[in-house]
Amino acid sequence: MQVSLASERLLAELLRARTGQELPDNRRWRIGTALSGLCREYGIDSIDQLVAMFSPTRQSVLARQMVEALLNNETYFFRDRALFDHLVGHVLPTLAETRAESRTLTIWSVGCSTGQEALTLAMLFASQEARWAGWTISILGTDVSGSVIEIARKGCYTPFQIQRGLAMGEMMRWFEETPQGWRVRERLRRMIRFEEHNLLDPLPALPGGQMPTFDIVLCRNVLLYFDAATRERAFARVASALAPDGWLMLGAGETTLGLTDRLSPERGAPGFFRHAKPAKPRRAAVAPAAIA
């Protein structure tokens, strides 16, 4: 579908303002495909007409729909399985010790899309039922797009979404077939809460007034299309929400290097980051003896 330069600019500006995501020139070809469904829904045959219907002064439904259609929501269960193996093999055993007293773990899946990442985490805990008996495991999944959060809350997936990442046995174990599709079982769902939220905004305070902190934060394949300054802001948000001894897990191939000095890579564990240790104070230079 043809799109005028003016429409492209307006859409890119709208996307940046609402989500921080950039739509650089070399990715603008996506606009046509991304918005064609919306054009059909409104019975319109060009994206320029669609854009013309939108008024920047109103918080219109259309603006929201256009932004959500432009976002990349690609996700699947156990994306980068090796990282989840590290979580199970190293991170969770450590937390099981350090949190043994409170028996509480809090995890945040930032940019959770339709929920597969948060559910993957829930599966890890549910498959170690004995170890986590008596613990409170709270997983928060947030995304700037309301439509993916709605899907995540329903917890129904097609067999094709499920088989992208899950083994046959896992599919049978964690899902039940319902007339609405394959639905996630209650024992996973009750660990997770899904909320609409822009990661560049502060999280809502807890009922007591304090800010929530998390033992593990996952922020994977979300920052790819942020510019450097926005990425830095995002990392600052994540760092302030991460417990002092917590872990940040990024996507395979993503890094904090050069973008924040608050988080640094964990040695030997690609994809995992921790609060940077405060730099050792340099020994004060010896003042030259005053010459009397």
Added chain:
Amino acid sequence: MKTCLIVDDSRLIRKFSRQSMEALGFMVSEACDGQQAIQSCEAAMPDVILLDWNMPVMSGIEFLRVLRQTGHANQPKVVFCTTESDAAHIQAAIEAGADEYVMKPFDHDTLHMKLQLVGVA
């Protein structure tokens, strides 16, 4: 080189799967139904079988039951590749001894991931 037998009555699917498996470094042979598959296994047992469900002469599940009953020491990994996508079929496949289950249409990445899960890729 690892070997793979593709059992499907659709020439198109066999062609697609062959390309996928060859790209993963497998040596591929083909069969159009369960009976041909048995003959092929008698000649040489493959490392992995991609198995359709609905086929003339002998269905995939019938073939799998026969295969698992042979007591052959080098049992291949069997991955169902079928349009059947309901729990009853998956359960039946598990009970008959399938190692994995892929629902059509599938892409190369899904197939690759399933082969990794069963330990042949």
